Amino acid sequence: MxxxxxxxxxxxxxxxxxxxxxxxxxxxxxxxxxxxxxxxFRHFTWxxxxxxxxxxxxxxxxxxxxxxxxxxxxxxxxIGTFGAIAIDQAKSKKFKGIxxxxxxxxxxxxxxxxxxxxxIFFTALGISLGFGSVLLSHIAFSIPVVVLMVLPRLKxxxxxxxxxxxxxxxxxxxxxSKILLPVITPGILSGFFMAFTYSLDDFAxxxxxTGNGFSTLxxxxxxxxxxxxxxEINALSALMFVFVLAxxxxxxxxxxxxRFKKAPKRG
Amino acid sequence: MDIIKLEHVTKQYDDxxxxxxxxxxxxxxxxFYSLLGPSGxxxxxxxxxxxxxxxxxxxxxxxxxxxxxxxxxxxxxxxTVFQNYALFPHMNVYENVAFGLEIKKQxxxxxxxxxxxxxxxVQLDDFANREISELSGGQQQRVAIARALVNQPKVLLLxxxxxxxxxxxxxxxxxxxxxxQKKLGITFIFVTHDQEEALAMSDxxxxxxxxxxxxxxxxxxxxxxxxxDFVARFIGxxxxxxxxxxxDFEVEFVNRRFECADAGIPAGEKVEIVLRPEDLDLxxxxxxxxxxxxxxxxxxxDHYEIKAKDMDDNEWLIHSTNATxxxxxxxxxFDSEDIHVMRxxxxxxxFDKRLETYEGDETGEKR
Amino acid sequence: xxxxxxxxxxPYSLWILLFVIAPMILIAFDAFTGSHGEFxxxxxxxxxxxxxxxxxxxxxxxxxxLITVITLLIxxxxxxxxxxxxxxxxxxxxxxxxxxxxxxxxAYAFIGIFARDGLVNHFLSFxxxxxxxxxxxxxxxxxxxxxxxxxxxxxxxxxAICDIDPALINAARDLGASKWQVLGKIIWPLSRSGVxxxxxxxxxxxxxxxxxxxxxxxxRVITLGTAIEExxxxxxxxxxxxxxxxxxxxxxxxxxxxxxxxRHHQEVR
Numbered sequence: 001m002x003x004x005x006x007x008x009x010x011x012x013x014x015x016x017x018x019x020x021x022x023x024x025x026x027x028x029x030x031x032x033x034x035x036x037x038x039x040x041f042r043h044f045t046w047x048x049x050x051x052x053x054x055x056x057x058x059x060x061x062x063x064x065x066x067x068x069x070x071x072x073x074x075x076x077x078x079i080g081t082f083g084a085i086a087i088d089q090a091k092s093k094k095f096k097g098i099x100x101x102x103x104x105x106x107x108x109x110x111x112x113x114x115x116x117x118x119x120i121f122f123t124a125l126g127i128s129l130g131f132g133s134v135l136l137s138h139i140a141f142s143i144p145v146v147v148l149m150v151l152p153r154l155k156x157x158x159x160x161x162x163x164x165x166x167x168x169x170x171x172x173x174x175x176x177s178k179i180l181l182p183v184i185t186p187g188i189l190s191g192f193f194m195a196f197t198y199s200l201d202d203f204a205x206x207x208x209x210t211g212n213g214f215s216t217l218x219x220x221x222x223x224x225x226x227x228x229x230x231x232e233i234n235a236l237s238a239l240m241f242v243f244v245l246a247x248x249x250x251x252x253x254x255x256x257x258x259r260f261k262k263a264p265k266r267g
Numbered sequence: 268m269d270i271i272k273l274e275h276v277t278k279q280y281d282d283x284x285x286x287x288x289x290x291x292x293x294x295x296x297x298x299f300y301s302l303l304g305p306s307g308x309x310x311x312x313x314x315x316x317x318x319x320x321x322x323x324x325x326x327x328x329x330x331x332x333x334x335x336x337x338x339x340x341x342x343x344x345x346x347t348v349f350q351n352y353a354l355f356p357h358m359n360v361y362e363n364v365a366f367g368l369e370i371k372k373q374x375x376x377x378x379x380x381x382x383x384x385x386x387x388x389v390q391l392d393d394f395a396n397r398e399i400s401e402l403s404g405g406q407q408q409r410v411a412i413a414r415a416l417v418n419q420p421k422v423l424l425l426x427x428x429x430x431x432x433x434x435x436x437x438x439x440x441x442x443x444x445x446x447x448q449k450k451l452g453i454t455f456i457f458v459t460h461d462q463e464e465a466l467a468m469s470d471x472x473x474x475x476x477x478x479x480x481x482x483x484x485x486x487x488x489x490x491x492x493x494x495x496d497f498v499a500r501f502i503g504x505x506x507x508x509x510x511x512x513x514x515d516f517e518v519e520f521v522n523r524r525f526e527c528a529d530a531g532i533p534a535g536e537k538v539e540i541v542l543r544p545e546d547l548d549l550x551x552x553x554x555x556x557x558x559x560x561x562x563x564x565x566x567x568x569d570h571y572e573i574k575a576k577d578m579d580d581n582e583w584l585i586h587s588t589n590a591t592x593x594x595x596x597x598x599x600x601f602d603s604e605d606i607h608v609m610r611x612x613x614x615x616x617x618f619d620k621r622l623e624t625y626e627g628d629e630t631g632e633k634r
Numbered sequence: 635x636x637x638x639x640x641x642x643x644x645p646y647s648l649w650i651l652l653f654v655i656a657p658m659i660l661i662a663f664d665a666f667t668g669s670h671g672e673f674x675x676x677x678x679x680x681x682x683x684x685x686x687x688x689x690x691x692x693x694x695x696x697x698x699x700l701i702t703v704i705t706l707l708i709x710x711x712x713x714x715x716x717x718x719x720x721x722x723x724x725x726x727x728x729x730x731x732x733x734x735x736x737x738x739x740x741a742y743a744f745i746g747i748f749a750r751d752g753l754v755n756h757f758l759s760f761x762x763x764x765x766x767x768x769x770x771x772x773x774x775x776x777x778x779x780x781x782x783x784x785x786x787x788x789x790x791x792x793x794a795i796c797d798i799d800p801a802l803i804n805a806a807r808d809l810g811a812s813k814w815q816v817l818g819k820i821i822w823p824l825s826r827s828g829v830x831x832x833x834x835x836x837x838x839x840x841x842x843x844x845x846x847x848x849x850x851x852x853x854r855v856i857t858l859g860t861a862i863e864e865x866x867x868x869x870x871x872x873x874x875x876x877x878x879x880x881x882x883x884x885x886x887x888x889x890x891x892x893x894x895x896x897r898h899h900q901e902v903r
Contacts, residue, residue: 009715013725016712020732020784023743026753030746038746039756083646089639102650105658108834110842110886112859113879116866117657120664120876140653143646203738203845204859208866221738225849229746237739244734248727320804340807347808353801357823366819367809418809 024241031234038229048235055232058220065200065217068131072138073195079139080146080195081188085180087147088154103144114141115208122209129211137209138199145198146191153187154180269332270296270421270454271317271345276326278312278478286312287323288478294422294456299448301457301465304475305501310458313475314424317456318347331421346415347424351431352407354399360386360410361395367418385417388447405436412447422454429464441468462502466490474498482615494618495609499541506547506583510540510608515625518608521557521579529608531621539609544584546605549573549591555598559583561591575599664876677877687861691881694857697772698840701779705836706829708780709787713828714821716788717795726792733785741849744778745769748850770852778850779843787832794828795821830893838886858882 030038034045052058083103090096106114118140122133157180165179203218210219224230271294278287287309294300302310315321316328319340328336335343346367354363364385368378386392389409399407408428415423425444429437445468448455459465465472466486474481474489474497482494493499496507510520515530520540532538552558559575562582573585575597583599591597613621668674681687712729719725732740747753748769755765768774798821806816842859853860858878865875 009711009718012711013715013719016708016784017728019781020729023740023747023781024732024735026747027739027743037749037751038753039749039751079645079649082642083649086639086643086646089642099650102654105654108838108886108890110838110859110882112842112844112862113661113882114657116862116872116875116879117661118653119866120660120872121653121657124660136653140649143649143653147646197734201734201736203736204842207845207863218736218738221736221742222845222849225738225742225745229749233739233742237735237742240739241735244731248731248734252724252727318804318808320807340804341810341812345808347805349801349805351799351801353799353805355802355805355820355824366806366811370810370815370819414805414809 024237027234028238028241031231031238033231036229036231038231038234048231049239051232052235052239058232058236061215061217061220064131064214068135068138068216069196069199072135072199073142073192076139076142076195077146077188077192080143080191081150081184083143084147084150084154084184084187087151103147105144106141107144107148111202111204112208115205118205119208129209130214133209133211134206134214134216137205138202141202141205142195142198145194146188149191149194150184150187153184157183268296269293270330271456272329273313273316274327274329276313276316276323276328278309278316278321279324285478287316290326290478290480292473292480292483294454296421296454297452298470299445299455299457299468301459301469301472302475303459303462303465303472303501305460307477308475309478310460310473310475311426312478314347314426314456314458317422318345318424319343344420345422345424346418346420347426348408348411348415348428350426350428352411352428354407354410354414356399358399359395360391360397360399360402363399363410364395364414364417366414371418381417382413385413388416388450389413389443404431405440408432408440412444416447416451420453422456423448425455425457427458427460430459430461437464444468466502474501476501480615492607492618492622493541493609494613494615496539496541499607499609504544504584504586506542506544508540508542508581510538512536512538512608516603518606521577521581523556525556525606526603527606527608528604529606530625532608532610537611539611541607541609542583542601542605544572545570545586546601547583547585547587548600549585549587549589550598550600552596552598555600557583557599559597559599561593561595561597564591564593566590661876661879664873665880667873669873677873680874681877681881687878690856690861691858691885693855694841694859695885697776697779697855697857698837700776701783701840702833702837704776704780705783705787706832709784709832710791710829712784713788713791713795713825714817716792729785729788737782738845738849740782741778741846744774744781744850748774769850770854772851772855775846775851775855779840779846782843782846783836783840786835790831790835791825791828794825798824833893834890837889841882841885858885 026038030041031048032044032046033040034042034047083099087096087099087103090099114137118133118137119129122129122136127133127136161179161183162175165175170178201218202216203222206216207219207222210216215223221233221236224233273290273292276287276290277285279285290309290313292313302313304310312321316323319335319338319342322337326336327334330338330343330345355366358366361382364382365378368381373381382395383392386395389412391406391409391413394402394406394410399410402410408431411428429440429444432440441464444455444457457465457468466489469486471483472486472489473483476497482489482498484492489498490502493502493505499505499507508520510518512529512532512534513519513524514534515532516527518525518527518529518538518540557577559577561573561575563574565572570586570588571590573587573591575583575585577583585599610618665677666673666675668676716722716725716729749755750765750767750769752769754768759765802820802824803816806820811819841857842862843857844859844863847853847855847857847860858881862875862878862882865871865878
């Protein structure tokens with residue numbers, strides 16, 4: 001009875017996971033096909049990868065997308081961390097509540113609303129659409145997630161640490177750099193990471209606020225996919241998957257080592 | 268009547284840690300038991316095996332003669348009061364207490380009556396509609412007891428149930444638990460690391476350490492006749508010194524010979540001597556069996572705790588109702604019955620056997 | 635200390651002002667003005683008197699509802715099973731991993747899978763059914779949207795289940811509850827917060843997945859999101875686009891309020 005239960009649940013999990021990975025492997029599989037579409041595998045070829053590496057436009061977009069993600073997440077992390085500290089320090093409960101509610105508006109808003117309202121905003125201010133507007137948008141929608149990642153760390157922090165530091169003669173800057181910052185650094189890092197992925201992954205907002213001159217990977221894939229199947233995109237997705245996998249593997253190793261070190265003894 | 272029996276139960280975790288090492292014990296119906304030991308001693312593991320939350324790696328568990336080793340927790344006539352109460356936060360007091368009966372699909376009217384009785388027993392008559400989050404720790408404790416008892420279990424397991432309460436409430440609950448147990452006449456098995464609690468409530472105590480039962484018996488037995496230095500140290504304060512058996516009823520320690528009440532140990536064997544601090548009396552130097560110099564004195568309300576050193580630099584802990592002065596030379600007096608001799612590596616069974624050879628049937632009634 | 639607080643607060647409140655409050659006001663302003671900047675209700679009158687708009691809203695709601703329900707049905711057991719696995723971190727990673735592959739790439743994959751001579755039709759022909767038109771149908775849209783949203787539903791539910799004190803489950807078993815009763819009476823109600831945030835995380839984006847309706851739904855499926863995109867970027871009627879946006883925001887608020895309601899208790903005398 002117990003065993004049977006076990007087998008069914010494993011089977012269910014295997015099916016769902018299989019379905020989750022099927023499209024990704026389907027893409028990668030056909031990136032090696034010499035055909036023109038994803039229906040019949042002709043024979044093995046690296047041709048699409050060769051085309052990809054000679055596609056200067058796509059490579060430029062790829063680099064620009066990464067730069068955009070890095071830049072926007074850095075700025076968002078800075079402002080978001082400040083915001084988290086400001087919220088945490090807010091004296092009245094009401095003010096804190098209002099700040100948190102405003103913070104969460106962009107978290108729960110649908111992408112199209114964010115995109116559309118930013119478009120109106122940039123036009124109203126006369127900011128031309130392009131790299132600048134996309135960068136500002138990415139910073140804007142990444143800030144709340146940074147705040148949400150840093151805030152719990154601040155809440156968990158033992159207040160007496162600050163009192164103790166001040167008691168021992170630390171000034172404001174010391175308290176910030178020697179007490180506050182080390183405690184919230186894990187939150188800042190995960191906030192940065194989240195902001196980075198938000199930026200890399202965004203399509204809808206970018207699609208609204210980008211003009212004709214600037215394009216990100218998502219927008220480029222969209223416009224190519226609308227024209228039909230292009231196995232160069234398959235090759236691109238294979239590369240991106242390998243890249244993500246490598247990142248995950250490194251992360252997993254670090255995490256495992258950390259866990260191993262911290263493994264608690266049974267009492 | 269035996270209600271629960273563990274036979275050669277061993278529990279080893281996946282990481283190799285042996286929580287229980289060949290435990291055998293018998294629980295009789297209608298008594299109050301304590302499983303006493305430090306954290307990691309295996310006491311909670313025994314409880315979990317009895318409740319059915321965990322299966323032993325080896326050995327058998329019997330309930331009223333039936334093998335229940337592999338029986339699911341939900342099918343056992345045993346209920347548990349959890350360490351942090353484990354009250355369902357999404358249910359109010361009534362729903363929590365009624366949970367077990369609703370699972371058994373009893374009639375609504377019957378459930379209401381039973382819940383009312385159970386809440387009355389724990390003195391929470393007007394609390395049925397309260398949220399769990401609105402209750403104090405002590406009240407949550409009572410709800411947890413009511414929730415378990417309403418199912419009319421044959422055995423109630425209590426896992427460190429009083430440890431989260433403050434000292435005063437804990438004392439009250441000790442009395443109440445004991446009263447409830449007497450009233451219902453069912454078996455209570457109480458897991459605790461607090462020796463005072465175990466001594467105060469139990470009919471019988473199992474002292475555990477490192478996955479083994481070190482000693483079992485009535486509170487008085489265990490206090491007066493600790494079988495080894497672990498039990499002696501864990502139950503109450505004690506002075507433990509190395510000694511040597513001279514002959515039956517005579518032992519040597521701190522380079523002196525004393526009359527004692529122990530026998531059946533080969534002459535010349537190295538032994539450990541236990542002297543309880545409250546058995547030591549402060550007297551004038553010329554009347555004492557030992558001369559000591561007072562090192563420190565603490566007033567603890569009902570007695571003074573005095574630390575003193577003898578001429579050989581052995582430290583002695585003395586409980587006295589009268590004050591003395593630090594630095595003063597005083598005598599320490601004790602009766603020969605107060606000397607308790609422990610043999611190295613002697614098990615509880617060996618100890619009992621030896622006792623029978625010279626004491627007859629007056630075991631443990633020396634006080 | 636006072637100066638310090640201002641230092642932290644200033645950039646953040648500037649962001650709130652410029653990128654949270656200003657855009658919201660602007661979109662509302664556009665919704666209530668005509669092409670000459672005059673105040674008017676006419677956009678809303680037009681919206682609520684035109685059956686195409688109303689049908690689209692209803693459709694959009696219905697699709698989002700279906701996507702959410704199907705996602706929940708698939709994800710809850712997944713989260714539950716996951717919470718009982720050994721090596722949970724590894725399996726969790728396996729579930730999160732696909733979310734790091736660009737959404738557009740995954741949608742693009744389904745163009746191939748659902749194509750007339752794609753994987754699914756190969757499979758169907760093998761059983762003697764089809765080839766069928768799958769791409770550019772409602773089914774395709776719902777399938778792909780569900781596919782994309784599943785991890786976002788699993789995660790909050792999984793976290794909520796993991797947060798349940800194992801002692802509560804032991805307590806329920808101790809009181810005689812079977813595995814299914816434990817699931818129904820303890821785990822399900824206590825993981826509701828996770829289900830609620832999962833619903834929020836899936837339902838709201840599902841109202842606005844315009845790229846999927848374009849790529850997979852082939853313009854047959856029109857959602858509120860698609861309409862907004864069309865009014866803003868194709869027909870350039872921002873006033874109407876903003877009006878639809880305001881309707882979407884109101885719908886979103888309704889969803890959030892209904893998923894946060896209080897629970898009900900048995901009362902006894």
